[in-house]
Amino acid sequence: DIVMTQSPDSLAESLGERATINCKSSQSVLHSSNNKNYLAWYQQKPGQPPKVLIYWASTRESGVPDRFSGSGSGTDFTLTISSLQAEDVAFYYCQQYYSLPRTFGQGTKVEIK
């Protein structure tokens, strides 16, 4: 199984500040056949289901604000919120869809300082 490890477990930044979440996979999720990273980021607010923000490591889902961006390749990935807003308070999860079983990071809790 591919183990996904996120850091930090939680973070608190002031409104308008940058927030960065890291995700590391235990093996590469870069598929050689299409040069795509099989990595997604999800946001989950309290009492709600997860919602995809980013897929293919850096493609923003339709409707997701452009302050959210994803980067990285192979085994190391980053989700960046360029200017933290109150509505961004949530848990964030990375997930690989390179192989079965699908696996998620443990989650990062984002709060406002």
Add this chain to the structure above:
Amino acid sequence: EVQLVESGGDLLPPGGSLRLSCAASGFIFSSYWMHWVRQAPGEGLVWVSRIKGDGTSPTSADSVRGRFTISRDNAKSTLFLQMNSLRIEDTAVYYCARGSGISGENYDWHFDLWGRGTLVTVSS
């Protein structure tokens, strides 16, 4: 409206059985891989099982294999999860989720649509 709606969650004792349903609407259900993902109280997301659009290739996580069975009825646009020999550690909110991609071409990528979940509580 494109949506998934789960139902069937309940409180039951260890060793019990339960069948969850997930009703899909607003899209061609048979064209997509479908998954179950669970989340124990206060914990993270854990993938449980998936099934191809045509109802073939069911696969489950090691933790539930032999106890849980995923299936679907494409005529009714409904996904199921039959849960047997339930354990306390199966307590969780169970989400159904759609795999993006093209089932007919065996593409199953990120989860682009989620239901709101149904709570299963296993307790004596």
